[in-house]
Amino acid sequence: MTPTLWYAIYLSMEIDKVSRDVSESPISFILDGNSGQPTYMQIVQQTENALRLGHLQIGDRLPRVKDVVAGLAINPNTVLKAYRELESRGYVAGKQGIGTFVLSTPAGIELKHYVQLQKSLNEGWLSEARSCGLDNESILAIIQNALLAQPINREKVQTRQDRELA
Amino acid sequence: MNSTKMLTVVSGPTDSDTQSFSVLQATLILRRNLIIALLVYPIVLGGILYLWLPEIAQYSLNKVLSPGTNQKLIDTISQVQNRANILVTVLPYLPILVGMLVGAPLFSRQFENGTYKFDWTQGAGRFRLLRSDLVVILGISGLGAFVIGSVYQHLWRQPLVLATNGVSSSFDSANWLSGQIFLQPALYAAETIFFVVISMVIGTLIKRVLGAIVCALVLLVTVAVAFQPLYAQSRTVNVHTVTTNDPLEINPETQAKLLSHGFSPTKHGDFEVKRGWLNANGTLSPVQTDPFLKLDTNGYAQVDPATGNLLFESGARYKAIVKKIGKPYVIWWRAPSDYPFWVAGWSIAMLLLSALLGGLIKLRIGRKS
Amino acid sequence: MNLLTAQNLKKSYKGKEVLNCNLSLPVGKVIALVGPNGAGKSTLLNIAAGLVAPTSGSLKMFNSFDPGSDEIRSRVAFVAQDVSLHDSLTVAEMIKVSGCLNRSFTADIARQRIADLGIGLKKKVKELSGGQRAQVSLSLALAKNPDALLLDEPTAALDPLASHEFLASVMQTVAETEISVIFSSHSMSDLARVSDFVTLLAHGQLQLNTDIDNVLSSHWLVRSTVSDINAVDDADIIDIDTNAVVGFHLIRSEDESKLRSFEISKPSLEQIVLAYLRNSRSHDLKQVGEVK
Numbered sequence: 001m002t003p004t005l006w007y008a009i010y011l012s013m014e015i016d017k018v019s020r021d022v023s024e025s026p027i028s029f030i031l032d033g034n035s036g037q038p039t040y041m042q043i044v045q046q047t048e049n050a051l052r053l054g055h056l057q058i059g060d061r062l063p064r065v066k067d068v069v070a071g072l073a074i075n076p077n078t079v080l081k082a083y084r085e086l087e088s089r090g091y092v093a094g095k096q097g098i099g100t101f102v103l104s105t106p107a108g109i110e111l112k113h114y115v116q117l118q119k120s121l122n123e124g125w126l127s128e129a130r131s132c133g134l135d136n137e138s139i140l141a142i143i144q145n146a147l148l149a150q151p152i153n154r155e156k157v158q159t160r161q162d163r164e165l166a
Numbered sequence: 167m168n169s170t171k172m173l174t175v176v177s178g179p180t181d182s183d184t185q186s187f188s189v190l191q192a193t194l195i196l197r198r199n200l201i202i203a204l205l206v207y208p209i210v211l212g213g214i215l216y217l218w219l220p221e222i223a224q225y226s227l228n229k230v231l232s233p234g235t236n237q238k239l240i241d242t243i244s245q246v247q248n249r250a251n252i253l254v255t256v257l258p259y260l261p262i263l264v265g266m267l268v269g270a271p272l273f274s275r276q277f278e279n280g281t282y283k284f285d286w287t288q289g290a291g292r293f294r295l296l297r298s299d300l301v302v303i304l305g306i307s308g309l310g311a312f313v314i315g316s317v318y319q320h321l322w323r324q325p326l327v328l329a330t331n332g333v334s335s336s337f338d339s340a341n342w343l344s345g346q347i348f349l350q351p352a353l354y355a356a357e358t359i360f361f362v363v364i365s366m367v368i369g370t371l372i373k374r375v376l377g378a379i380v381c382a383l384v385l386l387v388t389v390a391v392a393f394q395p396l397y398a399q400s401r402t403v404n405v406h407t408v409t410t411n412d413p414l415e416i417n418p419e420t421q422a423k424l425l426s427h428g429f430s431p432t433k434h435g436d437f438e439v440k441r442g443w444l445n446a447n448g449t450l451s452p453v454q455t456d457p458f459l460k461l462d463t464n465g466y467a468q469v470d471p472a473t474g475n476l477l478f479e480s481g482a483r484y485k486a487i488v489k490k491i492g493k494p495y496v497i498w499w500r501a502p503s504d505y506p507f508w509v510a511g512w513s514i515a516m517l518l519l520s521a522l523l524g525g526l527i528k529l530r531i532g533r534k535s
Numbered sequence: 536m537n538l539l540t541a542q543n544l545k546k547s548y549k550g551k552e553v554l555n556c557n558l559s560l561p562v563g564k565v566i567a568l569v570g571p572n573g574a575g576k577s578t579l580l581n582i583a584a585g586l587v588a589p590t591s592g593s594l595k596m597f598n599s600f601d602p603g604s605d606e607i608r609s610r611v612a613f614v615a616q617d618v619s620l621h622d623s624l625t626v627a628e629m630i631k632v633s634g635c636l637n638r639s640f641t642a643d644i645a646r647q648r649i650a651d652l653g654i655g656l657k658k659k660v661k662e663l664s665g666g667q668r669a670q671v672s673l674s675l676a677l678a679k680n681p682d683a684l685l686l687d688e689p690t691a692a693l694d695p696l697a698s699h700e701f702l703a704s705v706m707q708t709v710a711e712t713e714i715s716v717i718f719s720s721h722s723m724s725d726l727a728r729v730s731d732f733v734t735l736l737a738h739g740q741l742q743l744n745t746d747i748d749n750v751l752s753s754h755w756l757v758r759s760t761v762s763d764i765n766a767v768d769d770a771d772i773i774d775i776d777t778n779a780v781v782g783f784h785l786i787r788s789e790d791e792s793k794l795r796s797f798e799i800s801k802p803s804l805e806q807i808v809l810a811y812l813r814n815s816r817s818h819d820l821k822q823v824g825e826v827k
Contacts, residue, residue, distance in 0.1 A: 031728075033724070039728065065710045066707050066710035066711055069703065069706040069707055069709070069710045070703050070704075070706070070707045071703065072703070072728075073699050073700075073702040073703035073706055073728065073729065074706065074728045074729060075565055075706060075709070075728065075729050075730065075731050076706060076709055076710035077731050078728075079710075186634075186635075187634075187635065187636075187637070187638045188635045189635065189636065191631075191635045192632045192635035192636050195624065195628055195631060195632050195635070196621060196624075196632060199623070279619070279622070280615060280617055280619040281619050281620070281621055282586075282619075283584075283586060283613070283615035283619045284615065284619045284620060284621070285636075286585070286586060287584050287585060287586065287608060287611075287612075287613040287615075288608065288633065288636035288637055289605065289608050289609040289636055289637035289638050289639075289640075289679070290608075290635075290636040290637070291603075291605060291608055295636075533585070533586070533587055533588035533603055534587065534588060
């Protein structure tokens with residue numbers, strides 16, 4: 001989670017500087033070589049986070065493949081794979097020869113809520129779990145079980161697109 | 167990451183010059199330093215020769231001499247000869263130097279520093295580059311040698327013709343360009359080309375510059391030692407014409423031997439001399455004087471090998487001989503053969519061999535299994 | 536269409552065989568040629584570039600062309616290991632020479648790239664840093680508008696930043712064109728991030744030759760004894776874990792279902808490649824042929 005948090009904070013500081021120019025993408029990607037996560041998944045996740053936090057809005061363009069590749073020195077197919085994955089999840093759509101654009105966003109969360117939730121987690125439940133002597137694996141197991149037991153109620157979750165149209 | 171530094175694909179017509187396909191131009195750039203050296207050295211050497219022989223050069227320009235000025239010319243020639251002797255002695259060895267320093271590094275350097283990996287993977291390919299290299303390098307080497315040979319011929323041998331002829335109404339610049347005179351520089355050029363190609367072959371066999379140079383040196387010296395006496399003796403006709411008193415003439419038979427074989431007297435009677443005015447090609451001019459050597463019935467002096475050899479020696483010995491006999495006399499050296507077919511034949515042979523070796527280089531640099 | 540087809544390709548130097556393989560490489564991919572020193576990677580590239588001829592067998596480019604032909608020389612750009620530019624020439628002169636020696640050369644591509652990278656055109660090649668030389672070489676190669684790029688250990692002598700920038704440049708070109716790339720490398724991280732196809736050579740023989748996705752999906756770390764694994768058919772042990780009787784062995788298998796009874800885990804690409812390299816070193820070479 002940590003890299004994502006860094007990323008979120010970094011972006012929140014940068015967000016005022018980024019101008020909403022359609023030809024440029026508002027975001028860029030980083031690579032965490034130690035995360036053990038495949039590169040394309042990192043791109044997928046970073047994009048989803050950006051969507052959640054509102055750095056990417058509907059109609060924004062994702063970075064051009066060649067720009068990502070120039071910065072990260074990775075194979076273009078990896079980027080394409082990530083974009084395809086995002087497309088299959090319904091977030092983006094690619095227009096041949098023009099680029100890949102945001103179609104819809106997941107239920108977003110404003111940064112202040114995000115920070116708030118983070119804080120309450122750290123200071124509340126998490127510190128309690130730690131004081132019980134639980135290690136990371138045990139904690140993750142508890143959370144996973146909890147999520148499995150409580151499926152997401154899709155109707156309750158509005159996409160940003162829905163909110164805007166309303 | 168800063169994504170502004172990215173490749174902008176240039177579309178539409180571009181303004182700058184499109185570099186067109188030209189292996190020749192590539193060769194000129196790649197071998198630039200070599201080409202400059204090959205152009206500079208003959209100009210420098212030729213220039214030095216030209217500068218050191220101003221008076222003679224002056225006479226070469228279509229001037230006709232009157233008998234009275236001969237002595238001055240003769241003295242001048244002697245002076246110049248002493249002065250330029252070193253340079254003239256070096257000239258026969260120049261082809262070896264050029265071969266060694268130009269031909270040997272050409273390919274060996276490419277192998278040593280790996281630039282062949284770049285050169286041979288370009289669209290033009292190794293054989294077009296080779297062809298261009300051969301044409302340019304051999305062409306310029308040959309040209310440079312021809313220039314030096316011409317200056318030498320023009321400024322050295324020709325004045326000697328003058329000197330020994332005395333008044334030469336037949337001398338004009340046409341002679342200069344006529345077969346005999348022309349061919350000597352051609353031989354020199356052919357020899358240079360031949361030696362450069364031999365060294366190039368060595369450069370494809372020994373793929374280190376230093377090793378190739380050393381090997382080329384050894385091989386070229388061997389070839390020169392073996393063959394140069396045949397086609398181009400190392401010593402030139404150097405005629406000091408003397409006062410009207412003591413000229414020498416060579417028995418025509420002896421002279422024929424000398425001209426065709428680089429003959430050196432090995433026994434008494436091999437060398438027969440008569441004194442008289444000598445031309446550069448060894449023929450007798452009409453003026454006769456009293457002999458200082460004992461003559462036989464034909465009017466030829468029998469010279470023992472030692473004295474005969476003395477007659478072949480360098481200017482430094484001149485004084486010794488003068489001292490011995492008490493008066494100046496003609497010394498003449500073995501002459502490079504003027505026989506046109508001889509010279510032409512050798513030139514052509516060397517050029518043909520060069521072409522063959524060029525083919526060998528092509529084989530050597532081809533993709534080997 | 537295959538980029539490269541090697542049939543019974545053999546090469547010997549001074550009586551010692553350095554290459555002996557059958558393989559075909561696809562077009563349009565970034566192919567990593569890996570293997571220990573002396574594995575034959577450079578030899579394979581040199582043959583493909585038309586620099587040396589095989590001792591026996593054949594190598595064809597784009598299905599049917601001889602590497603030494605005029606056609607291939609203009610379609611394939613080669614960057615040698617030590618870059619091998621002419622040291623005493625300036626960058627501008629190198630561009631000019633390349634233009635003179637290649638028919639479809641677009642000098643502006645080279646000039647623009649080099650200018651974008653901040654390399655002075657008037658500088659002599661010998662004054663450039665290692666990274667700059669590599670970039671100039673790459674620029675010259677790309678200005679030929681090639682269909683394929685052959686890179687022999689392009690990042691071996693470069694510092695990490697130069698290496699990153701070099702690979703980024705190559706990847707940009709891959710993103711923009713249909714160019715095929717074969718690069719040989721020792722670097723596992725280069726392999727993983729940049730290539731989508733891997734060819735593994737050891738002692739001149741082919742160990743692996745397939746898409747990276749394929750490699751990852753067909754290799755497993757299986758905890759068992761050696762004999763138990765051998766009992767499973769269609770599962771080849773690539774590398775035996777000698778540290779324990781019941782160790783984690785690297786297995787290749789097309790059929791995951793056969794391994795369900797074991798505890799399995801997914802190895803990383805690096806682990807897989809290293810396993811093959813270790814395997815090759817022990818000379819217990821399995822000619823595994825092509826993994827499709």
